Amino acid sequence: MKRLFPILSVLTAIFLAYALYLALVKAPTDALQGDVYRIIYYHVPSAWTAFLLFFINFIASVQYLASAKSSRQTAAKWIVIAVGVVGVVVTFLPQVQEQLKSFGMRPSALATTVVLIPVTYFLVGKWFPGERMDVLAVTTAEVGVVFCTIVLVTGPIWARPVWGIWWAPGDIRLTSTLVLWLIYVSYLILRRFSNSAQTQMLAAALAVFGALDVPLVYFSIWFFRTQHPQPVIGGGGSMDPRMLDVLLISWMAFLCFAFLVCWSRFRLELLHREVEQAHAMESLAGAEVRAGVSLPLNRRAQ
Amino acid sequence: MNAIKFLFAAYIATWVIHGVYVGTLVRRFGRLRRELKELGKGK
Amino acid sequence: MNFWAVTLATLRKDIRLEWRSKDALNSMLFFSLLVVVIFSFSFDPLAEESRHIVGGLVWVAFLFAAVVALNQTWARELRNQVLDAYRVSPAPANALFLAKAAGNFVFVSLLEALMTPLFVIFYNLRVLGPGWQLIPITVFGTWALVVNGTFFAAMSVRTRSRELMLPLLLFPISIPAVIAMVAGTTAILTGEESAHFYIVLLLTYDVVFTTACLGLFETILHAE
Numbered sequence: 383m384k385r386l387f388p389i390l391s392v393l394t395a396i397f398l399a400y401a402l403y404l405a406l407v408k409a410p411t412d413a414l415q416g417d418v419y420r421i422i423y424y425h426v427p428s429a430w431t432a433f434l435l436f437f438i439n440f441i442a443s444v445q446y447l448a449s450a451k452s453s454r455q456t457a458a459k460w461i462v463i464a465v466g467v468v469g470v471v472v473t474f475l476p477q478v479q480e481q482l483k484s485f486g487m488r489p490s491a492l493a494t495t496v497v498l499i500p501v502t503y504f505l506v507g508k509w510f511p512g513e514r515m516d517v518l519a520v521t522t523a524e525v526g527v528v529f530c531t532i533v534l535v536t537g538p539i540w541a542r543p544v545w546g547i548w549w550a551p552g553d554i555r556l557t558s559t560l561v562l563w564l565i566y567v568s569y570l571i572l573r574r575f576s577n578s579a580q581t582q583m584l585a586a587a588l589a590v591f592g593a594l595d596v597p598l599v600y601f602s603i604w605f606f607r608t609q610h611p612q613p614v615i616g617g618g619g620s621m622d623p624r625m626l627d628v629l630l631i632s633w634m635a636f637l638c639f640a641f642l643v644c645w646s647r648f649r650l651e652l653l654h655r656e657v658e659q660a661h662a663m664e665s666l667a668g669a670e671v672r673a674g675v676s677l678p679l680n681r682r683a684q
Numbered sequence: 685m686n687a688i689k690f691l692f693a694a695y696i697a698t699w700v701i702h703g704v705y706v707g708t709l710v711r712r713f714g715r716l717r718r719e720l721k722e723l724g725k726g727k
Numbered sequence: 728m729n730f731w732a733v734t735l736a737t738l739r740k741d742i743r744l745e746w747r748s749k750d751a752l753n754s755m756l757f758f759s760l761l762v763v764v765i766f767s768f769s770f771d772p773l774a775e776e777s778r779h780i781v782g783g784l785v786w787v788a789f790l791f792a793a794v795v796a797l798n799q800t801w802a803r804e805l806r807n808q809v810l811d812a813y814r815v816s817p818a819p820a821n822a823l824f825l826a827k828a829a830g831n832f833v834f835v836s837l838l839e840a841l842m843t844p845l846f847v848i849f850y851n852l853r854v855l856g857p858g859w860q861l862i863p864i865t866v867f868g869t870w871a872l873v874v875n876g877t878f879f880a881a882m883s884v885r886t887r888s889r890e891l892m893l894p895l896l897l898f899p900i901s902i903p904a905v906i907a908m909v910a911g912t913t914a915i916l917t918g919e920e921s922a923h924f925y926i927v928l929l930l931t932y933d934v935v936f937t938t939a940c941l942g943l944f945e946t947i948l949h950a951e
Contacts, residue, residue, distance in 0.1 A: 402695075418687040421694040428698070450946060528705045532698050539694040543687040564899040571895055576886040583950035584882050587943045591875075591900050594939055598903040598932055602910075639702075646709050653716045660723045 387645070394638040401628075401635040409628040421540040427633035428532040429559070431640045435526035436566065441502045442510065442519040443589035446582065449515070462503045469496030516582045517655075519589065520573060521647045523566055525640060530563045554603045561599045565592035733818045737826035742833060744803070751799045755792040755838045760845070762788040767849050781850050782912035786905060789839060790872060794894050796834045797876035800827050801884040810884075813948070820945040828870075828877040828940075835869050855918030864911045864922065867929035871904035872897075874933065878940045881947055904932050 405423035412419040448458035472478050473493040482489050510518045537556065538548040550556055569588050573581055745751060766784055770777065804810040813823055846852065854861070876897050883892035911925030 416687055418691050420691055424695060424698045447943070447946060525705075528701060532701050535697050535701065536694040539690050539697065543690045561899060561902050564902070568895050568899050572882070572886065572892070575888055575892055580885050580950040583946055584885060587882070587947055588896065590943065591878075591936070591939060594935055595900050595903060598928070598935070599906075601931075602903040602906040602928055643702075643706065643709070646706075646713075650709060650713055650716070653713070653720070657716050657719050657723070660720065664723060 387642070390638075391642060394635070394642055397635040397638055401632040404628045405632055409625055410622060412625075415544055418540060418543050421536055423629060423632045425533060425536040425540060426629060427636040428529045428536070430633055431636050432526045432529035432533060434637075435522040435529065435640065435644075436562065437498070438502060438506070439519050439522040439526060439566075440589055440593040441499070442506050442515050442522065443586035445503060445507055446515045446519065446586045447590065449512075450583070459503075462500045466497055466500035469493070469499070513655075516586075517648060517651045519582075519586065520651055521644050523569055523573075523589070525644050525647055527563065527566050527570060528643075529636075529640065530559065530566065533559060534563060554600065557603050558596060558599045562592075562596055565595060730819055730822050733822035734826045734829070737823055738829050741826065741830040745830070745834065751796040752834060752837065755795045755834070756841060758795060759788040759792040759838065759842050762791070763842070763845055763849055777850055778852070778855075778916050779913060781846065781852065782916055783909045784850075785843075785846055785912065786868070786908045788842070789835065789869075790898075790901070790905065791894075792838060793831070793835045793872050793876060794897070796831055796838075797873070797880045797897070798883075798890050798893055800831060800877055800880045802889065805884065820948045821941050823948075824877065824881075824940065824944040828874050831873040831877055832870060835873055836865075839865060839869065852916065854916055856915040856922070857918075858915065860915050860922050860926065861912065863926050864908060864915070864929065867926065867933050868904060868908040868911075871908075871929060871932050871936065872901060874937050874940055875900055878944065878947070881944070885950070904929060907932070 401423070405420055409420065409423070411417055444458065448455045470493050473482070473489045473496065479489045482492060506515065506518065537559075541550065542548050565588075569585060569592065572588055573585050576584060762784075770780070801810065804813065813820075876893070879896040879900070880893055883889050883896060886892050907925040907928045911922040911929070914920045914922040914925065
């Protein structure tokens with residue numbers, strides 16, 4: 383394990399450099415926008431990575447909430463399976479497909495996302511049992527916020543030369559990404575400002591609220607005209623296949639990088655909890671020696 | 685050709701943000717390791 | 728005691744407490760009065776375009792004022808360990824939550840009823856669209872603020888720096904509701920477009936988050 387991390391880091395660095403070479407040199411120049419469009423090779427992969435991390439955070443939070451009671455755990459399991467099955471069946475109904483297209487979503491993309499819900503749910507439950515599920519939630523939220531910040535920074539830098547404005551208020555994707563970022567920043571603030579014992583439940587509940595909020599944000603801005611270019615995959619917009627290849631490779635590189643960062647953050651959180659436990663144990667032991675009794679209640683301020 | 689500035693600005697901004705975040709991770713790791721060592725010495 | 732008896736008893740107790748002290752109501756009223764006055768200095772309230780701004784202004788004033796009442800909801804129960812008594816009592820947690828949310832709804836509605844004439848006078852408002860639609864927007868919008876606010880107040884009361892935490896948690900989640908309230912109110916005031924979409928959106932928001940709050944409140948109350 384110790385050897386694996388540096389090896390993977392080097393491989394990821396090479397991969398990222400290759401993606402950068404493809405993005406700057408190999409990818410064809412856009413006919414309309416010129417070279418500035420190459421920002422999307424960083425912007426779009428960061429966005430996908432951020433959404434993926436927030437998605438994992440949501441699943442882990444739901445499962446953490448469900449694991450509090452065994453009856454709820456069983457119910458949640460069946461609900462997740464039902465969501466997966468019903469979601470996939472529904473996206474194949476012709477009426478629903480029409481509706482989705484009017485929102486600018488491709489049914490196959492939605493079906494894939496829906497299938498991912500039960501798959502992720504069970505994988506998270508299998509690989510991250512108990513306390514580790516909460517650690518996973520912290521990790522994905524924090525790294526997700528970093529990637530989301532990059533999306534929000536590179537977006538305006540691209541918009542300025544192309545649209546002539548830094549920010550388009552009322553644009554659907556800009557605003558919902560910003561709100562998502564705000565929700566997760568408040569999630570991290572809650573984690574910082576809360577006492578350790580209850581934090582995990584509170585944070586998990588907040589993550590569920592945030593996930594419920596995002597579709598509503600989307601619809602609340604749906605009324606406005608959107609300036610953002612259609613999503614690259616699932617949008618119906620067409621793209622040069624060479625550009626798409628570079629984009630996907632770039633995404634893979636960023637996913638590897640995100641994985642490494644998440645791994646480090648995960649280990650950091652485990653270490654943090656270990657240190658906290660050691661502190662607690664030490665103060666307990668100290669109190670025992672001083673009071674001569676083994677009751678933690680006898681601990682006194684010195 | 686002014687637009688190329690924006691391209692480089694975006695790429696640099698991306699790595700600056702990642703660098704700052706990884707830097708805070710490394711710092712936090714260091715602090716925790718030190719704390720753990722001090723705890724071990726205390727025994 | 729059954730569910731609704733508990734709800735009614737708690738609600739009556741809260742309203743009686745507030746009626747005797749009037750702490751939350753007075754501070755909310757004064758706070759939103761200040762917002763009205765300060766904003767009336769910062770731009771010309773008689774201008775025709777103030778009609779476009781005032782929808783946002785009203786709701787921002789009410790949102791910030793509501794935080795005052797929401798913060799009091801659970802902080803009041805911390806004294807003398809009343810909250811702990813609730814937690815060990817066999818009374819259903821959701822009855823407690825509904826009573827608190829309904830109490831806050833009453834307080835914030837009262838605030839709105841008292842402040843709306845002032846906004847009308849200060850900003851010389853005339854409704855150009857169908858005015859009755861302001862009623863569903865107000866009712867659903869207030870409930871949207873209050874139901875999540877009560878829930879997050881129960882959360883923030885468990886953290887350090889309690890009063891600071893509530894707006895930080897509540898405002899991001901409330902953004903779609905605020906957008907719908909502001910845009911709907913502006914649509915009615917200017918009469919330029921229909922507000923139906925926003926009313927439906929608010930109703931959806933209310934249903935979704937009331938369900939979520941009722942589903943998760945017990946976990947939050949008993950989180951250890």
